[in-house]
Amino acid sequence: MGFRQTSVWHNVDWITIVLYLAILIVGWGCVYSAGYNFDNASIFDLDQRFGKQLIWIGICIITAMALLLIDSDFYQYFSYFIYATIILILIATIFLAEDVKGSRSWLTLGPLTVQPAEFAKFATALALATFMNSYNFKLFSLKNSLATGAIILLPMVLILLQKETGSALVFSAFLLVLYREGMSGMILYSGLLAVTIFILSIKFGGIMISDTTSFGEVSIVVLTLLSGIVMLWMYQPTKGKIRVLLLKIISFFTVVTFVLALTPLKISYAFPGYICIFICAIILLYYALLDKIHDFALIGLLMAGSIAFMFSVNYLFYNVLQPHQRIRIEVLLGLKEDLNGAGYNVNQSKIAIGSGGITGKGFLNGTQTKLKYVPEQDTDFIFCTVGEEKGFIGVSIVLGLYLVLLLRLIALAERQRYSFGRIYGYSVVSILFFHITVNVGMVIGLLPVIGIPLPLLSYGGSSLWAFTILLFIFLSIDAQTKPSY
Amino acid sequence: MRPNELINRRTVFQTAVVLVFIILLAQLFYLQVLRNDYKKYADSNAFLNRTIYPSRGMIYDRTGKLLVYNRPAYDIIIIMNEIEPFDTLDFCNTIHITKQQFINRIIEIKDRRKNPGYSSYTQQILYTQVSAEEYGILQEKLYKFPGFYVQSRTIREYGDSIGAHFLGDIGEVNKRDIENDNYYVSGDYSGRSGIEKSYEEVLRGEKGVEIMLRDAHGRLKGRYENGIHDKEARAGKNLHLSIDSELQRYGELLMKNKTGSIVAIDPETGGILCLVSSPTYNPNLLIGRLRGKNHVELSKDPKKPLFNRALMAQYPPGSTFKPAQSLVFLQEGAITPSTSFYCWGKGGHPACHAHASPISLIPALATSCNVFPYFALRIVFGNKTKYPTIQDAMDSWRDYMVSMGFGYTLGVDLPGEKRGLIPNSRFYDKIYGTNGWKYNTIYSISIGQGEVNLTPIQIANLAAQISNRGWYYPPHIVKEVEQGQLDSIYTHKRHTLIDSKYYDAIIQGMHGAVNEGTCRGAQIDSINVCGKTGTAQNRGEDHSIFMGFAPMEKARIAISVYVENGGFGARWAVPIGGLMMEKYLKGKIPENRKWVEDKMINGTVKVYGL
Structure with a gap:
């Protein structure tokens, strides 16, 4: 056992640990600054959040050491x-x-x-x-x-x-x-496509380019057809014949659309597009059965599904989503300006970050965060404190730390000898990546407000502890399976 | 699954991560570096700039008597986005306004055309100059009106109720003031007339600012960085006037029920001793919330009490112009003090009064002969070697007049001074054509009639420069700015184009006028007084004019009195001028002259057309 213990300290990935500690320190500084009051300033007050966070950091470091010492077989x-x-x-x-x-x-x-x-x-x-x-x-x-x-x-x-x-x-x-x-990457792509169709139909569904046609409809039809052709080309590059057939059909319906535009008929210009997509999907399904290539079936279903999804977006948006979720999305897409309600948080957080400028206002000098203009400023909106007090340089450094950490973890995951370690490693990377993207995206107004913490930076014992466990189980697995001799 | 595809997926994964971070950084770059309005939003969020109003400078007379001072008043401030539903009626009753007035005022505040700096996050002035009593009651209830604040301020009080025209008043700044001078914000006060206006920048001091931190709930969280960015208010500077408030009050009393003005100047310094314009009004009418209403009433009064006649009325000077003319005759060598002219008396043109004939300069001045200046100026204009054309003569004459302070403003430190009118050759060329006029067309300028117009202060200044034998300081009302400097134009002597040696004869003549001539009513026991009457023709009764100074040897006071439609100079202007000089030089009017005083005070002169 003695041998194993020394080898853990020898084999563990110190780069990750240094990054982890660096982010923890930055995080504590942010929590301290966010909780700092212009009136009373006692640094290690354990009743204050930054005091509590310090205790949690201690607990996390002990936990991390314990996790490194546990036999990696235990986890599995x-x-x-x-x-x-x-x-x-x-x-x-x-x-x-x-x-x-x-x-x-x-x-x-x-x-x-x-x-x-x-x-x-x-x-x-x-x-x-x-x-x-x-x-x-x-x-x-x-x-x-x-x-x-x-x-x-x-x-x-x-x-x-x-x-x-x-x-x-x-x-x-x-x-x-x-x-x-x-x-299949197609599943990720269909997710991305669904989000895009959602945004296009909510944002541009009401913008009419003629009496009967909205810009949303037309853009979704074009996007769907483009997606189908590109996927055919990517996944079945040898089946040029079918691709050409579909292109001919598409060209035909394009002409039909322009002819329709010249007639006084009160039909949506997107209508020929729907028929075109329907025909393409049928043809793809036919060849899928004929040649037993289920990529064709998937692409056909994706195209038909896009249009079906488009028609259900409004139902989804107005009947499934909660009103507060709906308004967050509307604010994000710029459809509503509600600076005192749903848009307040993001607007204030953008003001806090934007007012930081290049170099920031200096540690503890952020007025927006100190004076509680930014809500949840030490948890979900902690990134504002960095932005306001440390400016663009500060946020670049923090995002840089995260990026290096993620790329390092990808490298560690890829060097695992067993798929257990690799899959777990990618899980760590994916969860951290999701958290960082969604949290920072929300704080700077690129994504709707979804309340999740910024890993290792936000105040909160559970989240800090959980991320430490998540990360150090992986470091433990990595250290103990790494070929070190 | 092909292994190379899985390796490819690692790359896709890494690329996606890097790409997302680039997008995040790009948005951050946009927010923090490219957009620069967020800083402003942040400041207006977090900082509440509390204005500290300085106290306005006070105004004293020449003896150190306080004429204008400050009294506390209270402004009601609102911050729109802090207002919560409140009992409007209760609020309105407390400050004695109607609900409709309140609603209108709110609409006015929110109107960005009238109030360009409006923001619902900053302080807006709802009502100004609430009385101390109203303030007391409101203060008790203020907790019921969130978003309402009271700011203490001072308003003016004019202790003696005299000198309304030169003291002036202050009023709320208008949109143009705010645009012209970024010192002002809506609701500020600035001088609207008189000294309050002309010395605005000295009197107002400098506003201070206290930068307070305000949290998201609008609560104040103390000073920003312990107040190192605050600016203290700097009080306005006090002014000491050359005005003698006793003389001013006496002048206003004498001019009661008459229209016109009295201007007295200390010839040695150019300081204005009194500046009476009648009818006048109580300056305290134009303070507080009643200012607007009273101002409208005063401006509608057909007697025009707001019109400062001493500086703005442009009258024909009449015979008071003759001493100035006589100086030109002597300087031009057209006459010597012993030159005599034959006067034709009443029958000729211009007509004259009964006096000895032929007559020389000194008695001509004493008796105000009209024929003497007519002949003498004709000699000046007739000097063809010096002035080949009448235009040359005319412009030379104009230059003399301008050097005496006529035709242009004197630069008095009060707003609205008028320049009067001294015609030049172009003026007559325009009326008559270049060859269409000759001396006989324009001779009436020699006796102060015709096109010539002077303001009362220009006439008083003529008296001052004669007593000084050829120089004067531009008349000014402020003697001293505490911890400040007087404009240098008031400390630079201006010389006329007349040699000082020529003044003796003129002074002799003016002395003669008081001793045995037209202005015997201006005599003062044991003091040699010099004077000149004037009677200016116009629609209705003639204007009664007097110009003089005393003592003759070294004058301490130079004066002009102008009584509109007062008839002969000797009837109103001379006795008033005499009383004023006596009051100033001796401090009181002797018993044997009380009857004159009573007659003047109780006399009424009707103005033509009213």
């Missing part, structure tokens, strides 16, 4: 057990948790309040890695893909039931892991 061996335990806790949370601002996700354990959803991430990652590492696992078998989906969806649904939409959405980051493990 106990992964289902850990997963099952967390699932049970998540179920219990739905019933036990008190209602905090509409969400039932916080459990009170004596002096501590923890959010089990944070810990579900590493548990799911472990379970997923173990399952996909198992003998005879094939992502393409129906049984396996259903089981994989279930492992991801189960915690996601439970967290949604706790009304923590943001945390639930994080689990969609596992799609990136599946992509790396061989899932």
